[in-house]
Amino acid sequence: MNSSPELNKNIILQYDTTFSPLNLEIISKIFSDGSISTGKYQKLLKEKLQKLTGCKYIFLTNSGTTGLHLALMSLGISTRDEVITPSYLCEQVLNSISFTGGKPIFVDINSDNYSINLEEIKKSINNKTKAIIVPYLYGDTFSISELKELNIPIIEDVCHCTGCSVNKKQVGSLGEIGITSFGEKKFLDGGFGGAVFTNNADLSKKIEVLLSHSNPRKYTKNYDYHIPNIIAAIIYEKSFSLKNEIKNRKKIAKYYINELKNPKISLRYANVLDSFFYRFMIDIPSTKTSFIKKMRSKGIVCGVGINHPLHELVGDYRKKLPNTEFAVNYSVALPIRPNLTENELNRIVIAVNESV
Numbered sequence: 001m002n003s004s005p006e007l008n009k010n011i012i013l014q015y016d017t018t019f020s021p022l023n024l025e026i027i028s029k030i031f032s033d034g035s036i037s038t039g040k041y042q043k044l045l046k047e048k049l050q051k052l053t054g055c056k057y058i059f060l061t062n063s064g065t066t067g068l069h070l071a072l073m074s075l076g077i078s079t080r081d082e083v084i085t086p087s088y089l090c091e092q093v094l095n096s097i098s099f100t101g102g103k104p105i106f107v108d109i110n111s112d113n114y115s116i117n118l119e120e121i122k123k124s125i126n127n128k129t130k131a132i133i134v135p136y137l138y139g140d141t142f143s144i145s146e147l148k149e150l151n152i153p154i155i156e157d158v159c160h161c162t163g164c165s166v167n168k169k170q171v172g173s174l175g176e177i178g179i180t181s182f183g184e185k186k187f188l189d190g191g192f193g194g195a196v197f198t199n200n201a202d203l204s205k206k207i208e209v210l211l212s213h214s215n216p217r218k219y220t221k222n223y224d225y226h227i228p229n230i231i232a233a234i235i236y237e238k239s240f241s242l243k244n245e246i247k248n249r250k251k252i253a254k255y256y257i258n259e260l261k262n263p264k265i266s267l268r269y270a271n272v273l274d275s276f277f278y279r280f281m282i283d284i285p286s287t288k289t290s291f292i293k294k295m296r297s298k299g300i301v302c303g304v305g306i307n308h309p310l311h312e313l314v315g316d317y318r319k320k321l322p323n324t325e326f327a328v329n330y331s332v333a334l335p336i337r338p339n340l341t342e343n344e345l346n347r348i349v350i351a352v353n354e355s356v
């Protein structure tokens with residue numbers, strides 16, 4: 001990569017990881033009053049997340065992975081239990097399942113979006129199935145109602161659409177329990193952290209116990225997954241930009257949907273209602289490596305999406321998940337930073353047409 005500042009100025013990145021000057025003021029105050037670890041922002045962020053998710057019980061965690069670990073433990077997942085998850089997903093989800101000793105059962109996504117396939121789930125259910133992890137991958141929307149009819153606890157993973165609603169219902173509140181991540185480059189990017197949330201009082205009680213320290217007379221295994229006040233402050237402040245960012249993501253997506261008319265490119269989005277566009281994916285006709293390289297040579301950084309589906313990561317090459325395999329090979333993410341300019345968007349569309 002050329003490190004000339006002049007050239008780098010022209011590079012269109014996938015993500016914007018900068019923070020507003022307001023964050024600096026807040027952080028400086030936290031440094032001076034000594035509330036780095038514990039302070040008012042943890043409470044403020046929890047209250048904000050109650051509003052964003054429609055859930056009564058909120059627990060802040062230091063990542064999405066640990067949030068998911070708590071969610072799985074609260075549902076009692078342990079060895080001998082099976083957890084259904086899409087294979088087209090990041091390794092961290094596999095980590096959370098592995099921490100519990102449960103067995104991941106990998107299923108395919110749909111051919112027309114990146115959401116978990118209902119029929120594949122149905123085929124995978126047996127009496128060991130104890131939970132289904134349901135991500136809104138890349139912010140893609142779908143109706144969860146048929147999944148709920150299966151009567152298996154649902155863990156909604158809203159890492160790619162924190163604070164969004166589908167059919168006027170807030171994602172994260174539609175299953176038994178929900179999780180999100182505030183890690184670097186996430187939909188709500190605080191650089192670090194996560195949360196687990198539910199409206200179920202029993203699950204909430206269990207999580208509370210898992211996070212609590214032992215009492216002086218009795219040791220109990222507990223999980224120090226807490227988020228420090230200084231990070232809660234960053235996430236809290238960032239959360240106020242969400243609404244505007246979602247609006248801008250949709251505006252950018254509309255531009256791409258209207259302008260990318262190249263017959264070599266397939267779009268899975270018919271209109272802006274199909275996703276919250278954490279990423280804007282396109283399917284290209286040949287494998288993604290050379291396309292990404294060509295785009296990079298024009299100063300545009302594309303995302304690879306998922307490169308290693310989870311079933312292959314655990315060495316199960318016999319399993320056939322055609323939609324997953326197709327997406328791994330041919331789906332690429334175009335930049336969709338909410339602050340992209342019209343000029344940059346124009347450059348991206350020209351570059352896509354030249355590179356495909």
Ligand SMILES: Cc1ncc(COP(=O)(O)O)c(C=O)c1O
Nearest residue numbers: 063064065090092135159181183
């Ligand atoms: C869909 C999804 N779920 C869970 C996670 C795990 O979150 P974290 O990286 O904060 O552990 C991620 C992020 O990598 C993710 O993209």
